[in-house]
Amino acid sequence: MDQKDSPELIQQSRSDQTPFAEQICYSPISMTAVTSAGLGVFCILGFIFPTLAWLAIPGVVLGCVALKSIRHYELSGRKLARRGIQLSLVCGTLAPLWHLAWYEIRFHSEALPGYQRVSFGEIVNDRKNFESRMESLLGQDICFKGFAIYAGQGFHKQQFDLYFTQPRGGFGFQPGHREVVSVQLPRGKSWEWNHQPIAVSGKLVRNPDAKSDPEAPQFLLEQSAVFPALTADHFQGPFSARGGC
Incomplete structure (x- = not known):
């Protein structure tokens, strides 16, 4: 083959x-x-x-x-x-x-350790019980969230008013004295005003200026520390113990 x-x-x-x-x-x-x-x-x-x-x-x-x-x-x-x-x-x-x-x-990071977080907006909106609820917090270390009201006289503030929500009128907006709380920083310290939400930790007391000025806020957060408000939660994080910071 x-x-x-x-x-x-x-x-x-x-x-x-x-x-x-x-x-x-x-x-x-x-x-x-x-x-x-x-x-x-x-x-x-x-x-x-x-x-x-x-x-x-x-x-x-x-x-x-x-x-x-x-x-x-x-x-x-x-x-x-x-x-x-x-x-x-x-x-x-x-x-x-x-x-x-x-x-x-x-x-x-929003508040000092041990300060009780309280919803300022919830208290303000409860107009009927506003004063009694605020009085129940007197002398306590608490943390409120809100927006600083700009009242002129520069941007570095040693004392300012805190409003529970974004001011609608921008500069010059002045809410009622029952809708704000006065914030006072320690002596020698100041905070640079901005329009961003903030969280304020301080001791709630009666505002001494309210005795002579009926239009002044009734309550004051003294010896306060101001931090940026980075979350929308007024009370607690997913794993945090209720009532604490």
């Missing part, structure tokens, strides 16, 4: 004549796996934007669906699906914990 007619040479000849595209074993990629990986990447941004951490749920679900489809239909993209599941699980778990911890750090 001629060497040219040997089965090996015939098979090799047929292989050489097969188009190159047919020799490549190609498996289509699972788009579900791609989507899962993309959601996992977006979950990383959950450390900055808390709502993006919720993408971990569809990221894990789609990753599991992709793995099942890959096995059943012999698709490619197994690594993408696994990475999507891993990123979604890790970031979806750690991002909320990070935000809770960061919230606690900001919450505790």
